[in-house]
Amino acid sequence: MSARDQLLHWLDTERDHQVDFLQRFARIDTANPPGDTTRAADLFRAVLEGEGIAHRTEAPLAHAPNLIASFEGGAGRGRHLVLNGHLDVFPVGDRAAWSRDPWSGEIADGRLHGRGTVDMKCGTTALLFAFVYLHRLRAELKGRVTLTVVSDEETGGKWGTAWLIENRANQVLGDCVLNSEPSGVATVRFGEKCMLWLRFKIAVKGGHSAYPHTGGSANKLAAALVQDLLALEAMAPDEPEIVRRTLDRPEVQKAIDQSLGAGASGVLRRVSVNIGTLQGGVKINMLPAECVLEVDFRLPVGVTRASVLEKVRGILAHYPMVSVEELLPGGPEANVSDPTHEMMGHLVRNGAEAQGFAPQPIVSLGGTDTRFWRLKGVPAFVYGCSPAGMGGVDESVSLAEFHHVLRVHTLSAWDYLVTSAA
Numbered sequence: 539m540s541a542r543d544q545l546l547h548w549l550d551t552e553r554d555h556q557v558d559f560l561q562r563f564a565r566i567d568t569a570n571p572p573g574d575t576t577r578a579a580d581l582f583r584a585v586l587e588g589e590g591i592a593h594r595t596e597a598p599l600a601h602a603p604n605l606i607a608s609f610e611g612g613a614g615r616g617r618h619l620v621l622n623g624h625l626d627v628f629p630v631g632d633r634a635a636w637s638r639d640p641w642s643g644e645i646a647d648g649r650l651h652g653r654g655t656v657d658m659k660c661g662t663t664a665l666l667f668a669f670v671y672l673h674r675l676r677a678e679l680k681g682r683v684t685l686t687v688v689s690d691e692e693t694g695g696k697w698g699t700a701w702l703i704e705n706r707a708n709q710v711l712g713d714c715v716l717n718s719e720p721s722g723v724a725t726v727r728f729g730e731k732c733m734l735w736l737r738f739k740i741a742v743k744g745g746h747s748a749y750p751h752t753g754g755s756a757n758k759l760a761a762a763l764v765q766d767l768l769a770l771e772a773m774a775p776d777e778p779e780i781v782r783r784t785l786d787r788p789e790v791q792k793a794i795d796q797s798l799g800a801g802a803s804g805v806l807r808r809v810s811v812n813i814g815t816l817q818g819g820v821k822i823n824m825l826p827a828e829c830v831l832e833v834d835f836r837l838p839v840g841v842t843r844a845s846v847l848e849k850v851r852g853i854l855a856h857y858p859m860v861s862v863e864e865l866l867p868g869g870p871e872a873n874v875s876d877p878t879h880e881m882m883g884h885l886v887r888n889g890a891e892a893q894g895f896a897p898q899p900i901v902s903l904g905g906t907d908t909r910f911w912r913l914k915g916v917p918a919f920v921y922g923c924s925p926a927g928m929g930g931v932d933e934s935v936s937l938a939e940f941h942h943v944l945r946v947h948t949l950s951a952w953d954y955l956v957t958s959a960a
């Protein structure tokens with residue numbers, strides 16, 4: 539049996555074991571907040587120990603451990619591939635609205651139920667097994683493979699991936715990253731938009747509404763300001779040539795709209811402006827003296843935070859009574875890897891081989907931990923199950939997709955590590 543056939547054999551014959559692990563993982567409450575992932579980390583460590591794989595735990599927060607496991611291939615020097623997934627999940631929300639216990643791990647109609655099964659217990663489990671199978675064949679691999687299983691992803695990653703990259707860079711930075719956040723099996727994500735959050739405060743004199751000439755209205759100014767801010771959606775992104783050519787392809791646009799909803803291919807490449815909150819006024823017959831707006835800008839590849847802030851400052855030059863504050867200052871830029879990178883080729887080929895059609899390279903609307911690598915110049919790619927139901931009531935993942943994602947990651951990692959030259 540060839541090594542590749544051996545991998546396919548394990549992927550197939552150990553399905554019950556893979557599903558059993560995913561089920562046990564789904565039954566552990568890792569909702570964040572509070573983000574206690576200690577029991578989930580124990581579950582992962584037990585598998586690694588069962589396979590005789592060394593691992594370390596890095597826990598800058600005691601209740602939110604991060605695991606690192608790593609091994610060298612036996613076939614000579616090569617590149618360092620890093621696998622990354624997270625343990626924590628969204629909170630349950632309205633428990634009464636769930637038709638099953640959110641931590642049931644029940645299987646029905648080919649789906650495994652529970653909060654976080656889509657984002658991303660399915661994906662993190664897939665990477666664990668991919669890592670285990672690669673380790674069994676390590677004698678034939680070049681280079682190095684590292685598995686990072688992290689906490690704190692849902693609250694920004696400061697104590698998870700960001701901490702590892704800042705404090706253990708030599709262990710986790712690597713040459714390429716595979717991540718299995720829910721992308722939908724029809725797309726591979728090679729970049730992501732970023733967010734810029736601003737709070738605007740409008741302060742005027744106010745007064746009695748019968749005397750509008752005396753005090754002015756903060757709400758009236760807010761209405762005008764909103765129009766000016768929405769106009770920033772027309773900013774033209776300066777996309778790198780290879781990104782532009784990739785995203786211009788009709789089959790890519792079609793895949794984006796099919797995966798993320800009609801219209802997504804447009805939203806993906808422009809600034810979007812959400813007036814998330816708008817609060818002003820006390821009483822119907824009073825001129826509002828104050829109005830506060832919180833605005834969530836999502837920036838595409840090719841639009842920098844600085845360029846949007848400069849436009850905002852230009853707008854505010856016409857509104858001397860408006861002050862602005864950046865929430866989450868110092869956040870990441872929209873980030874992108876080369877969509878023609880070798881790893882993209884492996885993911886597309888292995889995805890197509892297993893499902894009969896090729897996943898298309900796209901940029902993500904939301905953020906993942908892969909940004910921490912991309913912003914350090916390390917190419918990172920995301921391939922995972924359908925995002926449908928993610929974070930919602932009655933979240934559940936398709937077991938067929940779970941097996942598919944596990945197979946595509948295992949084979950793509952294999953292809954990357956056997957072909958790699960030092």
Ligand SMILES: [Zn+2]
Nearest residue numbers: 657658691719
């Ligand atoms: Zn996630």
